[in-house]
Amino acid sequence: MTTLTICPTGYYSPNYNKYNKLIPRAFPSSSSTYLIFNRSFESTALTSTSPLSLRCFSSPYPVEDMDGGVGPTLYPLHRCKTLHLVRHAQGIHNVDGDKNFKAYMTPEYFDAHLTQLGWKQVENLRKHVHETGLVKRIDLVIASPLLRTLQTAVGVFGGEGYEDRMDVVPLMVANAGNSGRAAISSLNCPPVIAVELCREHLGVHPCDKRRNISDYQFLFPAVDFSLVESDEDVWWKANVRETREEVAARGLKFMNWLWTRKEKEIAIVTHSGFLFHTLTTFGNDCHPSVKTEICKHFANCELRSMVIVDRSMTGSDTSTTNYPGNIPSRLDLPSGVAHKKLEKEETSSND
Numbered sequence: 001m002t003t004l005t006i007c008p009t010g011y012y013s014p015n016y017n018k019y020n021k022l023i024p025r026a027f028p029s030s031s032s033t034y035l036i037f038n039r040s041f042e043s044t045a046l047t048s049t050s051p052l053s054l055r056c057f058s059s060p061y062p063v064e065d066m067d068g069g070v071g072p073t074l075y076p077l078h079r080c081k082t083l084h085l086v087r088h089a090q091g092i093h094n095v096d097g098d099k100n101f102k103a104y105m106t107p108e109y110f111d112a113h114l115t116q117l118g119w120k121q122v123e124n125l126r127k128h129v130h131e132t133g134l135v136k137r138i139d140l141v142i143a144s145p146l147l148r149t150l151q152t153a154v155g156v157f158g159g160e161g162y163e164d165r166m167d168v169v170p171l172m173v174a175n176a177g178n179s180g181r182a183a184i185s186s187l188n189c190p191p192v193i194a195v196e197l198c199r200e201h202l203g204v205h206p207c208d209k210r211r212n213i214s215d216y217q218f219l220f221p222a223v224d225f226s227l228v229e230s231d232e233d234v235w236w237k238a239n240v241r242e243t244r245e246e247v248a249a250r251g252l253k254f255m256n257w258l259w260t261r262k263e264k265e266i267a268i269v270t271h272s273g274f275l276f277h278t279l280t281t282f283g284n285d286c287h288p289s290v291k292t293e294i295c296k297h298f299a300n301c302e303l304r305s306m307v308i309v310d311r312s313m314t315g316s317d318t319s320t321t322n323y324p325g326n327i328p329s330r331l332d333l334p335s336g337v338a339h340k341k342l343e344k345e346e347t348s349s350n351d
Contacts, residue, residue: 006083006255006282008293012128012303014121078319079310081258084138084267085275086125086156087298089118091148093207094300109207111147113177118148121301122155128303129156138190139263144270145194145228146210147177150220152301153192153269159185169221176219186222190267193224196235197254200271203241208271209233244277251278259310262317272298 091112096103103109114122129135135157143153154171162170162185171192172184194216200208210216210233213225242250251274258266279295286294298304 006279006294006306006308008290008304008306012125013299014124014301075309075311076319077321078317081263081308081310082265083258083306083308084134084265084303085298085306086152086267086269086303087272087275087300088114088144088146088148088152088269089121089125089155089301090115091118091207094118097207104205104207107206109205110209111211112207113147113179114151116180118152118300119155119179119181122152125301125303126156135189137265138267139265140261141190141192141267141269142195142198143192143223143268144199144274145196145213145216145225146199146208146271147216147219149269149271150194150216150223151177151179153267154184154220154223155181156269156301157189157192157267159187159189161185171222172220173218191224192220192222193226194228195254195257196228197250197257198268198270198274199235201242201247201273201277202235203237204239205241209236247274247277248281250274252281254278255308258308 091109092115093104093106093109093112095115096106097109138157141153141157143149151172158171162183164183168185168187170183171186171189172181174183175181194213199210202208212233213228213231216223217225255278275298276295283291283294294306
């Protein structure tokens with residue numbers, strides 16, 4: 001049983017060119033901050049101004065309302081992270097692969113790069129994350145170490161207008177992967193790291209085999225590849241394809257690894273197969289519409305925002321918003337406790 005919970009908070013899809021601004025709202029008590037989740041999907045037209053702007057999610061402890069349906073659930077805010085999940089923009093392998101699945105076997109699609117349409121999709125998503133202010137909230141960008149995901153990550157979340165100077169290296173050099181694109185700056189943008197756990201379905205398909213990390217380091221100088229253990233691709237096998245269960249297990253391992261990171265708001269640029277098989281492990285006790293919202297296939301360059309909850313105490317972060325109260329200190333018994341104490345004292349005095 002997984003120890004994590006995922007809840008959708010909004011999405012951007014290039015097919016619809018809109019973003020449902022379902023931003024997590026904090027519900028403070030007198031001293032603690034929580035996120036509250038509507039797990040019944042009773043509200044189907046939520047907006048950014050709705051009093052309850054988070055939708056249903058997976059939990060091993062269903063809360064039933066009076067009618068037997070799934071009701072709201074509360075979690076401490078510091079045990080949550082916001083994830084902005086992004087599928088890479090259109091790659092050269094997608095053009096033929098979407099028409100004929102066997103095209104993914106083509107050797108020429110090794111470590112596929114973005115098409116010109118893919119770069120247009122990147123530009124549109126970049127415009128969106130800047131217009132909504134999302135890029136300013138993101139603490140970290142994680143990318144699968146393949147060319148198409150790295151190009152998407154730096155294209156969407158990278159800095160503006162690179163200028164050649166000795167003290168700043170670019171996120172991407174000019175014409176990386178025969179892109180015909182200018183260099184991308186590493187200034188005024190979140191850090192980008194490559195993580196192998198969020199790679200696409202491994203094996204057999206040449207488009208999902210990566211090149212040596214030393215090659216990527218030349219193309220993407222400011223991207224941090226230190227977490228990738230091997231220069232050569234030792235994960236991809238020419239004659240062995242990962243099972244769906246193995247992809248899902250790797251995805252859950254990745255989700256649990258996120259709790260070793262201190263960052264609270266993270267963008268993850270990855271792949272359709274990885275996202276689908278990972279996310280299908282969540283939302284099994286939710287309304288079917290919410291289950292669909294969580295795990296439906298991603299379009300190229302679609303962004304979908306989720307909240308992930310640590311239920312296992314894996315994360316060790318303390319709250320930055322909770323306040324202990326009773327400062328200056330004084331006797332501060334809850335009214336019910338104080339009343340019982342008074343009754344006990346009165347009974348004792350009567351004895």
